[in-house]
Amino acid sequence: MPTLGIIGSGNIGSAVARLAVAADIDVVIANSRGPQSLKDLIEELGPRAIAGTVEEAACAGEATVLSVPLTAYRDLPAGLLTGRTVLDTGNYYPYRDGRIAALDSEEMTTAELEQQLLPGVLLVKAFNNILAHHIPQLARPAGAPDRSALPVASDDRGAKARVADLIGRLGFEVVDAGALDESWRFEPEAGAYTRIYLADPDVPAERIMQAPAAPLPADKLQEALRTARRVKVAARTF
Numbered sequence: 581m582p583t584l585g586i587i588g589s590g591n592i593g594s595a596v597a598r599l600a601v602a603a604d605i606d607v608v609i610a611n612s613r614g615p616q617s618l619k620d621l622i623e624e625l626g627p628r629a630i631a632g633t634v635e636e637a638a639c640a641g642e643a644t645v646l647s648v649p650l651t652a653y654r655d656l657p658a659g660l661l662t663g664r665t666v667l668d669t670g671n672y673y674p675y676r677d678g679r680i681a682a683l684d685s686e687e688m689t690t691a692e693l694e695q696q697l698l699p700g701v702l703l704v705k706a707f708n709n710i711l712a713h714h715i716p717q718l719a720r721p722a723g724a725p726d727r728s729a730l731p732v733a734s735d736d737r738g739a740k741a742r743v744a745d746l747i748g749r750l751g752f753e754v755v756d757a758g759a760l761d762e763s764w765r766f767e768p769e770a771g772a773y774t775r776i777y778l779a780d781p782d783v784p785a786e787r788i789m790q791a792p793a794a795p796l797p798a799d800k801l802q803e804a805l806r807t808a809r810r811v812k813v814a815a816r817t818f
């Protein structure tokens with residue numbers, strides 16, 4: 581994959597961009613404010629990265645990373661990503677997104693809702709269960725004994741395989757977490773969410789942003805996915 585498009589240049593989008601250029605993948609990255617606002621990040625990323633419009637990032641390369649708040653999905657130009665393989669990092673945070681009845685009732689996962697909002701997109705859920713600052717701490721080249729694993733879920737086998745290959749190049753093993761309706765297993769507060777990457781999984785919530793990560797092998801992630809229990813989404817406050 582010679583080029584990766586990234587829509588969203590925040591915590592996760594920029595962390596993925598850093599991994600991509602380190603893996604010799606060219607990057608076209610976009611945000612809501614336009615390419616001129618990305619000058620500092622492009623300088624940091626170096627010659628493999630350029631800033632683009634949302635439309636340019638959407639059609640750059642074989643896959644596009646979508647890393648924007650859930651509230652922004654409806655603002656994306658209609659049909660922007662139709663037919664494309666999209667690595668979607670989104671989560672539902674009620675404090676940010678407001679209450680969403682279809683998610684609070686657990687009739688669908690966040691990924692299924694996103695798929696509804698983006699019809700015709702080959703949506704693959706990944707990178708949503710790891711804290712942004714743990715991404716550079718845990719990325720390792722292929723073959724490293726302490727490589728960590730990330731889950732991927734999708735309803736499209738081909739897209740899942742393409743994203744798994746990309747994630748492997750970015751520095752992580754991949755565990756197949758099934759279809760989008762199974763992705764609740766690694767949504768916020770579920771068993772395979774961010775705490776599994778902490779060196780101390782019991783660290784108090786107020787210290788989690790400073791807490792160091794520890795490698796998570798694939799078998800441990802598989803076990804966390806298998807034993808996860810569905811979270812009462814309506815009771816979530818963040």
Ligand SMILES: NC(=O)c1ccc[n+]([C@@H]2O[C@H](COP(=O)([O-])OP(=O)(O)OC[C@H]3O[C@@H](n4cnc5c(N)ncnc54)[C@H](OP(=O)(O)O)[C@@H]3O)[C@@H](O)[C@H]2O)c1
Binds near residue numbers: 590593
């Ligand atoms: N932070 C984490 O540790 C973490 C972990 C796992 C999953 N997630 C999820 O991953 C997603 C991104 O999180 P984040 O922390 O990276 O968010 P963030 O730091 O707030 O960045 C969001 C990015 O989305 C861009 N954006 C917003 N609306 C847009 C639009 N209509 N068109 C194009 N770009 C738009 C913003 O543009 P501007 O820069 O111009 O404002 C910004 O670059 C969220 O769904 C979040 O829930 C986050």
